[in-house]
Amino acid sequence: MGNYEIALCLGVVAPLFMFAVLAFVGHRIGKPTSGWVAVLGVLISLGCATYVLTGWLSATDKAALMATTGYDWVVLNLFGNEMPIEFKVKLDGLTVMMYFMVTLVSTCIFVFSIGYMAGHSDEVDGQCKFHRFFCYLSLFEFSMLGLLISSSIFFLFVFWELVGLCSYLLIGFYFDKKFASNAAMKAFITNRVGDFGFLLGLMLVFVFLQTFDLDQAAATFRNQYETQSGIFAADIDILGWHVSGMDLATLMGIGLFCGAMGKSAQFPLHVWLPDAMAGPTPVSALIHAATMVAAGVYLVARVFRLLTPDAQFFIAVIGCITLTITALIAIVQIDIKKVLAYSTLSQLGYMIFGMGVGAWPAALFHLITHAFFKAMMFLGSGQVIEGCHHVQDMRKMGGLRKKMPVTCWTFLIGVAAIAGVGIPGAHIGLGGYFSKDEVLAVAYERAYNWEDRFGGHAAEGGHREGDAHSAAPALRSGQVIFASGGEHADSHADAGHGGGHHDDPVLAGIAAKQHKIPKWMFWLPIIIAYVTPFYMMRCWWMTFMGKPRDEEVHHHAHESPLMWAPLIVLAAGTLISSFYMFRPELGEAAAHATQAPLVVSVDGEVPNKAQHELLGLSHDKDKDPHAALIGIVGFAWVAGIGLAILIYRNGLDLAERIRRLPLIRFFHWCLMEKLFFDHIYDTVLVGGTKWVLAQVSRAVDTYIIDGIANLLGRSTVRIAEFSGNIMDTGGVDGLVDAIGESTQGVGEMVRQPQTGKIRNYIMFGTAGAVLVLAAMIAVVLS
Amino acid sequence: MFEIGLTHYLVVATLLFVMGIYVMMTKRNAIGILIGVEMVLNGANINLVAFNRYNGMSGIDGQITSLFVIVLAAAEAALAVAICMNFYKNLNTVDVDHGDTLAG
Numbered sequence: 001m002g003n004y005e006i007a008l009c010l011g012v013v014a015p016l017f018m019f020a021v022l023a024f025v026g027h028r029i030g031k032p033t034s035g036w037v038a039v040l041g042v043l044i045s046l047g048c049a050t051y052v053l054t055g056w057l058s059a060t061d062k063a064a065l066m067a068t069t070g071y072d073w074v075v076l077n078l079f080g081n082e083m084p085i086e087f088k089v090k091l092d093g094l095t096v097m098m099y100f101m102v103t104l105v106s107t108c109i110f111v112f113s114i115g116y117m118a119g120h121s122d123e124v125d126g127q128c129k130f131h132r133f134f135c136y137l138s139l140f141e142f143s144m145l146g147l148l149i150s151s152s153i154f155f156l157f158v159f160w161e162l163v164g165l166c167s168y169l170l171i172g173f174y175f176d177k178k179f180a181s182n183a184a185m186k187a188f189i190t191n192r193v194g195d196f197g198f199l200l201g202l203m204l205v206f207v208f209l210q211t212f213d214l215d216q217a218a219a220t221f222r223n224q225y226e227t228q229s230g231i232f233a234a235d236i237d238i239l240g241w242h243v244s245g246m247d248l249a250t251l252m253g254i255g256l257f258c259g260a261m262g263k264s265a266q267f268p269l270h271v272w273l274p275d276a277m278a279g280p281t282p283v284s285a286l287i288h289a290a291t292m293v294a295a296g297v298y299l300v301a302r303v304f305r306l307l308t309p310d311a312q313f314f315i316a317v318i319g320c321i322t323l324t325i326t327a328l329i330a331i332v333q334i335d336i337k338k339v340l341a342y343s344t345l346s347q348l349g350y351m352i353f354g355m356g357v358g359a360w361p362a363a364l365f366h367l368i369t370h371a372f373f374k375a376m377m378f379l380g381s382g383q384v385i386e387g388c389h390h391v392q393d394m395r396k397m398g399g400l401r402k403k404m405p406v407t408c409w410t411f412l413i414g415v416a417a418i419a420g421v422g423i424p425g426a427h428i429g430l431g432g433y434f435s436k437d438e439v440l441a442v443a444y445e446r447a448y449n450w451e452d453r454f455g456g457h458a459a460e461g462g463h464r465e466g467d468a469h470s471a472a473p474a475l476r477s478g479q480v481i482f483a484s485g486g487e488h489a490d491s492h493a494d495a496g497h498g499g500g501h502h503d504d505p506v507l508a509g510i511a512a513k514q515h516k517i518p519k520w521m522f523w524l525p526i527i528i529a530y531v532t533p534f535y536m537m538r539c540w541w542m543t544f545m546g547k548p549r550d551e552e553v554h555h556h557a558h559e560s561p562l563m564w565a566p567l568i569v570l571a572a573g574t575l576i577s578s579f580y581m582f583r584p585e586l587g588e589a590a591a592h593a594t595q596a597p598l599v600v601s602v603d604g605e606v607p608n609k610a611q612h613e614l615l616g617l618s619h620d621k622d623k624d625p626h627a628a629l630i631g632i633v634g635f636a637w638v639a640g641i642g643l644a645i646l647i648y649r650n651g652l653d654l655a656e657r658i659r660r661l662p663l664i665r666f667f668h669w670c671l672m673e674k675l676f677f678d679h680i681y682d683t684v685l686v687g688g689t690k691w692v693l694a695q696v697s698r699a700v701d702t703y704i705i706d707g708i709a710n711l712l713g714r715s716t717v718r719i720a721e722f723s724g725n726i727m728d729t730g731g732v733d734g735l736v737d738a739i740g741e742s743t744q745g746v747g748e749m750v751r752q753p754q755t756g757k758i759r760n761y762i763m764f765g766t767a768g769a770v771l772v773l774a775a776m777i778a779v780v781l782s
Numbered sequence: 783m784f785e786i787g788l789t790h791y792l793v794v795a796t797l798l799f800v801m802g803i804y805v806m807m808t809k810r811n812a813i814g815i816l817i818g819v820e821m822v823l824n825g826a827n828i829n830l831v832a833f834n835r836y837n838g839m840s841g842i843d844g845q846i847t848s849l850f851v852i853v854l855a856a857a858e859a860a861l862a863v864a865i866c867m868n869f870y871k872n873l874n875t876v877d878v879d880h881g882d883t884l885a886g
Contacts, residue, residue: 756882758815762806 004052005068005089008149011048011103015041015141022138026131031122035114038134042110042141046103049096056096066092068151070213078210085212090151094364098148098298101368104573105290105375106141108566112379113137113282115562116386121280125176133173133280140166144291148298154212156302157202160259163292164191170287171279183275190272194262201255204248205306208234218305221249246308253311256303257318264296264348267322271677273345277337281382284337289344290375294367297351301364304355309515316356320521323349325675327528330535332671335392336381339539343418344374346528347432353525354439357446357517362438369417369431369577376570377414383407383564384543387557391550394539395652399548403557406564408544410571415540417574419533419641424634431578432532433637440525440629447522529633533640541648549651791832799825812866812876816859823855 018041026034059065070088077083113133122130143162150156172184205212208231209220224230231252232245243251260266265273276288287293300307300315307315323346330342347370354363385392387404401408413430420436422429548554647655659668673679753764802821809815827848834844866876873880 756884758878758881759807759810762803766803766807 002065002068004055004065004091007048007051008089008091008095008099008145011045011052011099012142012145012149014044014048015138015145017041019135019138019142022131022135026135029131031128031130032114032118034131035110035117035134038138039107039110039114041138042103042107045141045145046107049100049103052091053096053100056093062093070151073155081210083210085154086152087155088151088213089149090214091149094298094301095148097364097368099145101371101577102141102144102148102291105371105570106137106144106286108569108573109282109286109290109375109379110134110137112285112382112563112566113280115560116280116282116382118560118562119386121386121390124174129173133170136166136169136173137283137286140170140287140292144295147295151214152212153202153205153214153217153303156214156299157198157259160198160263160295160299161195163287163295164188164195164263167191167276167287167292170283171276173279173283177278179275180278183272183278187272187276190265190269191262194258194260194269197255197258197261199255201252201258204231204252204255208248208252209306214302214305221306225249246310249306250308250310250314253303253307254314256306257300257311257315260296260299260352261318262296263299264293264352265322265345266296266318266349266352267325268677270322270326270345271674271681274338274341274674277335277341281337281378281385284341285375285378285382288341289378290371293344293348294351294371297348297355297363297367300352300355301360304360312356312358313515313517314356316353316517316521319349319351319353319356320524321349322346323353323528324524327531327535329671329674331531331538332668333535334394336384336394336397336539336543337378337392339394339535340374340378340381343532343536346532347374347418350436350439350525353521354442357439357443357521359439359442362435362442365438366432366435369435369574372570372573372577373414373417373431376410376567376574377418379563379567379570380407380411380414383559383567384557386563387559388553389556391553394542396550396553397543397548398546398550398651399544399554400557401544403554404544404559404564406567407559410564410567411540411544413571413574415533415536415641416637417578418536419637420529421533421637421641424630429578431574434578436529437629437633440522440529440633443517443522443525444629446517447519526633526636530636530640533637534644537641537644538648541644542652546648546651788832788836791828791836795825795828795832797825798822798828810877810879812862812869812878815878816862816866819862820855820859823851827851 015038018038021037022029022034026037029037056062056065068089068091070086072084073087075082075084117130117133122128122133124132140163143159143166147156147159147163150159168184168188171187172181174180175184202212205217208224209217211217211220220230224232228245231249234243234245234248236243236248261269265271273288273293277284279288326342326345326349330339330346333339333342347366351363351367351370354360354366383404384397384400384407387400387407388397391397417431417433420429420432422433647658658664670676753760799822802818802823802825805818805821806815807818809818830844830848830851832844833839834842869878869881870876
């Protein structure tokens with residue numbers, strides 16, 4: 001085992017150790033100290049993460065680092081085939097970056113939590129549960145890091161369930177409050193729905209690919225596609241529905257994605273995330289904004305190589321729907337945490353959408369920047385909520401910028417990052433300006449330029465063999481990276497990638513199957529890019545600017561250093577991660593992680609010059625999709641933020657007037673009701689389940705329970721009859737009676753001589769004597 | 783005349799014994815039964831003395847034993863009379879046939 005593997009494992013185990021300490025002796029450690037114990041655990045993880053990250057960035061031979069040692073956890077014997085489930089540390093660019101991001105964000109949040117919980121926020125049922133909170137947080141940290149280093153999809157699933165459990169425990173932290181325990185159950189049950197699909201996907205992987213190891217599974221998958229064996233040779237009829245091999249592979253991908261749908265709260269399973277805000281705010285920041293919900297995106301990134309074009313399209317559609325509806329709902333929310341929850345959903349939608357359209361590095365880039373700025377904003381909202389004594393209604397806030405300067409300005413950085421503030425063309429911007437742009441650029445390519453690039457080639461088939469630039473290694477492995485708009489097959493002779501995939505029949509097949517995406521799937525995210533700055537600025541302005549609307553709330557407001565220091569760290573993280581901090585690494589990770597037979601990974605922009613030249617691609621600025629996007633969406637943040645300021649500049653009156661306009665009132669009502677998802681689920685699913693359960697339990701009750709009871713009753717009567725009439729009366733009583741009667745009979749018999757007449761006795765005695773004498777004489781004589 | 787021998791005594795004793803038994807069996811008067819008992823005992827005494835005399839035994843073991851029996855009979859008579867008294871006191875009669883109240 002190499003040093004880096006040991007460091008990664010140590011970083012995973014340290015929070016687990018702290019969890020054990022806090023679980024067993026936490027109540028003795030006391031209030032502030034137990035928090036610092038948890039922080040110590042996560043600091044160890046952060047140290048390990050930093051060590052691995054620096055090692056990774058400076059390493060020259062990354063392939064050697066990635067070859068980690070595996071240990072057989074269990075060896076299954078299936079129909080004579082030995083199938084080991086290996087415990088192995090996954091060590092690649094994706095893991096290293098995610099690991100570092102998670103540990104850094106959690107360290108900030110752990111420290112913040114000590115400040116947040118210092119007041120009365122740790123009281124559950126009137127008791128101080130400070131250590132329990134940090135105990136759960138440590139367990140979560142362990143599970144999340146374990147999830148990141150799992151090389152086997154099986155262990156990934158185990159940790160997947162563990163983070164789900166921690167989420168449940170922490171949402172329901174205030175379990176004495178009905179809404180919190182309900183929200184915890186809702187989150188858990190909704191996740192079960194997704195995990196059911198995940199399990200089905202796992203079963204398909206297990207049955208057809210015969211391995212749980214991610215790399216091996218991907219290799220097998222590719223091999224099976226090339227030889228049209230295994231899962232692709234499957235030909236199944238399910239209830240009269242014919243499923244071909246390709247469809248089955250699609251189902252496998254969708255099944256695995258179902259897990260991500262649950263965890264990353266994608267439509268239609270998005271309903272649990274807003275309710276999950278019932279947990280303490282640091283939990284919302286850690287689990288429901290930065291890490292756990294991003295695990296869904298991480299999962300898709302990991303199983304990217306097992307996806308078929310149809311599965312990818314499905315993912316893109318789901319992401320597109322999610323990002324649209326949740327952003328719209330976010331506009332009308334008045335609870336500061338709910339706004340952030342819906343904006344998280346929307347950004348997760350962007351990531352999933354990015355994955356779906358093939359923008360693997362872009363989606364992960366967005367994941368990392370989003371994790372920093374969203375965690376920061378959630379912590380800011382926690383600061384506000386704690387400072388205002390648990391007031392979450394933004395209508396009661398306002399004017400807090402003087403009372404909470406650090407929170408105010410870090411929050412504004414977050415708003416700018418999510419809104420994608422930047423100066424187009426100058427490479428100056430924040431967070432979303434780069435990461436969302438990447439996603440949108442790929443979507444643009446897929447929606448408008450796709451057939452020019454690939455459709456034509458596929459139609460031509462493999463005519464143009466032996467193209468000059470076919471040696472590009474990345475292309476051989478099935479990945480197509482192309483410069484931003486620099487490659488149009490019909491306009492350029494040096495069609496490097498074109499040649500690449502003509503050489504590769506597999507790739508030619510894929511290109512034919514990877515269709516253009518519908519245009520609405522490009523335009524919806526564009527529209528939402530205008531909506532996002534609006535609702536985020538609205539949230540910030542309502543909270544921090546203007547005049548105080550509630551004197552009492554404003555009077556109490558304060559900041560504490562334990563709470564604003566992490567905010568500054570995260571703000572710095574936002575700024576750094578925005579400026580391509582992980583950008584080259586992501587490009588590199590993409591090369592390894594997406595060597596897929598069926599997936600065309602599209603990179604909006606080739607990250608570094610060297611790789612660019614390696615591919616032999618020219619960088620044509622004019623055909624840059626980014627350049628095209630500048631006109632469409634480059635100034636979206638100006639429009640959104642401007643509109644928000646315009647409306648909320650003078651308090652809430654103007655907004656209220658707009659709300660009352662006839663058509664808007666209807667839309668507002670729909671959005672306030674969260675587009676009726678909760679109502680529909682409540683009526684159809686919960687009500688339906690209850691109805692079905694009622695019918696089933698009634699049937700069970702009437703026919704089975706009652707039947708059994710009746711059967712038991714009847715058989716008891718029968719047995720009683722048998723026992724009473726035959727055994728008891730005939731047997732036991734008969735025996736007793738017989739004994740009694742015979743005793744009586746004997747008594748009656750022997751009573752006869754007992755006449756009480758003394759003369760009779762004398763006669764009997766004499767007769768007896770005579771008999772004895774006679775016998776003696778008889779004996780003597782004989 | 784013939785010599786009186788052991789047989790004669792035994793015959794007398796047997797008669798006396800059998801008569802005593804007969805009296806005991808037939809008499810309903812308690813005093814009568816007592817008399818029958820005395821007759822049986824005396825029949826036995828005659829046997830004892832006769833065997834001592836004729837069976838060549840030296841000494842007077844038989845006579846001594848019969849004296850014991852006489853003393854025993856006297857004691858027994860005293861007890862029996864007392865029983866009769868109580869019998870009479872309880873049942874107002876000495877007819878032993880009435881003393882069957884314990885009969886089942």
